[in-house]
Amino acid sequence: MTPRTPARFADSRHEDRRRTFPALQPLEGEDFASSWWGNAWVEALEDTALDRNRLTRGRAYARRGHVDAITVTPGRVMAYVHGTRPRPYRTEIRLRTLTDGDWGDFLATAAARPDHIAALLDKDVPHALASVADLLPTPGDLIPDCSCPDDGYPCKHAAALCYQTARLLDEDPFVLFLMRGRGEREILADLSHRNATRSAAERTGAASGTPVPTVPASEALAARPLPPLPPPFAPPAHPGRPPAYPQTPGAPDPLALDLLATEAAARAHTLLTTGTDPVAQLTQWQDAVRLAAAHPGSGLTASTRALYRDLAVATDHTPTDLARAVAAWRQGGLAALAVLEEPWDPPAGPFDRARPALIAADFPHFRPWRNHLSTRSLQLRFGRDGLWYGYESDPDREDWWPRGTPDADPVGALTALLGR
Incomplete structure (x- = not known):
């Protein structure tokens, strides 16, 4: 006889797999998403669209707040969208849910690294996790449906719903996980269980290992010639990874903290391995070019656009000047930058x-x-x-x-x- 799921647990899981978000406020002068996963959602919509004009009208509908409350369940996003008629249209976006095997791979990969768990708790999605189970939609993965008479793919109402959904994803990536089939509490409970199991296994392995040799205190404190110090540890092959910084009101920008920590680690590693500081002799402009060149994207993503803008303003240059200098730096470092700027x-x-x-x-x-x-x-x-x-x-x-x-x-x- 198949055991029955306790009613209380079944109700809890049902609530976890259905979330309704109040209608979002109109949006003025901003992108719908700044996170890389939110932008991936927008790109999947725009790469699928057969009519760019409907996308333009859908963006306008979304910006003006024509999308009512949005309900997200596994494989489905639904809302009522106001158009030109008095009665709003029922609009849906459907997408494939992940299999239990896909979720097992995703959760096992996340539980294996504490920094992945910390990133998820901070509402961040490491790129490595997103690629494990194809969490992000691809062109053709989003299937729109609307009660309006427009047969566009997608119609402007479905496009508006997609753009507003990108704002939800930007704030909370667990909305994306819910679309793919699992709720936030369910995911965190599974991660907690896997992490506890892993920690217990590590403790058991340590307890069953070879006992640590000991030395009596009288022998350790007795006067005797001391042996020479052991040689220093070999430096690591690469600089360490910075921690995941939270987005806290009033705190410094997490991107800026991450950039500073990464730069400090790289400079310390170079100084340890070569005895020289690679940055000490650079001018402010040369160092700004080096910083921008170290980040992929060439100013194409939202984060690198902000970085290019801030570095250009700080050095009295334009973003185009900085982009050209970055191309030279990637061509050959400081010598190539001199070739660009010094006939x-x-x-x-x-x-x-x-x-x-x-x-x-x-x-x-x-x-x-x-x-x-x-x-x-x-x-x-x-x-x-x-x-x-x-x-x-x-x-x-x-x-x-x-x-x-x-x-x-x-x-x-x-x-x-x-x-x-």
Whole structure:
């Protein structure tokens, strides 16, 4: 006979798997999401849409607060959306729920690392966890349905519901987990159980190991020649990871704290392993370029856009100036940044031999200016380090951007620039 689930537990789980959120206030001048998972939700909607005009109208509906209270259950998001008619439309977004096996993989991965559990408690989703069980929707994974007569895919009402849902996800990623089939209390209870089981197993393993050798106190305190100190531990291969910082009212920005902690760890690791501080000799501008170059995205995500904006303002530059300098830094570090910013007159020698070499390789149209060799859209710059650096621009625009890999041979640098 199959055991029955206690009624109280069944009711609790039912309540945990259904959440209703009051209608959100109108939104002015902001993105619908700033978290990477919230933006992934928006991208899945926009990549699926067959009509960009309906998306535009859906964004306008969402911004003006046309979406009533939103109810989220496993595999479904539902709300009434006001359109041009007096009576609102019943609108739904459906998506696939995860299997028990998928949830098992996700929870096992999360429980294996305390920093993952801490991140979830802070309403953050580590990228590594999201990829374990395909939590994030992909194009075609969101299926809209609406009682309106519009047969668009999606209609503007479904688009509005999707955009407002992104705001919910931004505030609480457990809304995404609920869409995929599990409630917040259920997930946290499972993680707590797995963590306790893991800790008990570790304690049992430690208790059953070899006893720790001891030394009598009289022997330890007796006068005797002391042995030499052991050699210092080898430095770690990589800097440590910073902790997960909470979003607390009145506290510093968690992104700024994470950035400072990561920078301090990287500088300390370099100083420990090389004996030199890689940042001490940099100017404020050079250090700002280095900081921006260390973060992927080139200003495309919300967090890196904010970083680029703040660093540019602090150094009296524009975000475009910073983006160009970051491209140079990634091309070759401090030497490449100097090539971008400091034209100079090279002595006779390698620079004079470059044009004949390019002509011999069927690149005859380069014209010289100081340490530059240029065509209408390609340019090579000779650095003080003896390397050639590639640049590209739209024809006749003089808007040069670093590209390719530096090379001691101008033909090699040009070949890398052209991708041959």
